[in-house]
Amino acid sequence: MISYRKTVTAWLLLTPMIVIILGVSGYPLIKTVYYSLTGAKLIAPDLTDAWIGFGNYIRALSSSNFREAIWHTTYFAVISVGVEMIIGVMVALLLNEVFVGRTLLRAMLILPLALPTVVNAMMWRLIYNPDFGALNALLVQLGMLDAYRSWLGDPATALDMVIVADVWKNFPLVALIALAALQTVPKDLYEAATLDGAGMWNRFWRITLPAILGPLSVALVLRTIEAFKVFDIIYVMTRGGPASSTKTVSFYVYQEAFAYMRVGSGASYALIVVLISACLIAGYMYLIRKHGEA
Template sequence: MSYKKIKGSYSFLTIPMILIMGMVIGWPLIQTFIFSFTDADLLGIGEPNFVGLNNFLNAFQNRGFLNSLRISGIFAVVVVSVEVILGTSVALLVNQPLIGSKVVRVFLILPWAVPTIVNAIMWRLIYNPEYGALNSLLYQLGMIDKYISWLSSADKALWSIIFADIWKNFSLVTLIVLASLQSLPESQIEAAKIDGANSWQRFFYITMPHIIPSLQVAMVLRIIEAVKVFDIIYVMTKGGPANKTRTGSIFIYQEAFTNSRIGAGSSFAIIMVAFIMILILFYMRTLSQQKR
């Protein structure tokens, strides 16, 4: 029996999984899509009225929503850029046969393995303006003359969260790039050395082209995560101070669950999903190019 025939005759086995996925992912998405065209209330009081595209039109005129998208954009661009540069640099470093590099590789997994909520609580304690470790360290090093309020300062709060997020997630990029570096044949490097290529040339003409596909995958994964960031911000600042860290996801949560406007909240969510979908398509394209 050919592989195609076997595959065809057993494909019914995937039906339960398709049903489960449809229930837990598909149905909520469809409901959100339907809600986005209505003025539905969170508690389901009364029949929701169909409002056409009003929610979407209002979304693009809502200063709060547009500002939250701007903050999401800043967060994503900064976080992903730094993580890619830092993650790649660290991967290149620990790929070297240095003493202790294997131990470092193990420890690199730790920040990424820490649950986001735990990470957020930990950094909130580190940033505490009264007894936080960061203030203590900087003070003892003579870098500050009095303790700083990191999370209540309008101009520092977002950057403080960005730093905490980078600390947690740069190791994911490191691990992906490191895996790619491990598959780089040593013979290519040796050949380049024999041909007289210096270390920069070896990096740009051999190492870099080899790790770029993996780096693209890591980047797209991180962009998607960074654009829809919610938990770390919710735990650390809840979008404050004065809405300076209110990202798109926090705004949607407040609209749908605090203000009870599930219809409007759904339309904002659909806009975010559309944006993230574009990124996912880019991700799929990257993957398919990698296969080729």
């Protein structure tokens, strides 16, 4: 009886949250699925159109532009997250050492992460400005460039420049997670390894990396999911250009649904993104469970 009452009480307490989640997420998701099976357009009076089944999905998967957007997104996610992991671990190792000013540097590490993405994107647009940008001025003064260039206006460099801006903002998250994990490693292990003649690299590979691998795997999957859904920094810095060289999947969905007003096809593209994100989340849950069992 007591167990039954606890169960009923728990469900009663959870009911408001479940209702809110279903109202905020469930209903829009159902409508999105419905629209993805139709040819609905935003300019239609009642937002309805002929039922076309999986036609939107077939057209999406056969579209070279959509496949190109998937490639841009994958490139962005792999490079940005990979660089963030490397820089984040290096910064965490540095801030784990004892030196004067360490507390100040730890506090400053939060600043890029605390900046809104739009502000960060605007700041880097000014840095990359082809007429008065700080990056051009620095490279010209150092003799590495003969003249100012348009970093975001060149299809060969635009996406890489956006990646740099994204890395600068998000590597502190990896650094903080790695630093927190490093705090749990007993100092005695390093002292014993040093006495046994282990060098810096041996200590890192045999002690440090295994100790932070679990938290790093969580950071890796979380950042990959966020990077794959990138939209705001692309919208502010390049609007998908030049020549669609920075158009990601999320930007493609926005453009299809709201710029071209093809809600049906835009909904199908969005659901494809959801399915890919769900696969990444499944990988995240698997890593969490695997680390918990270890």
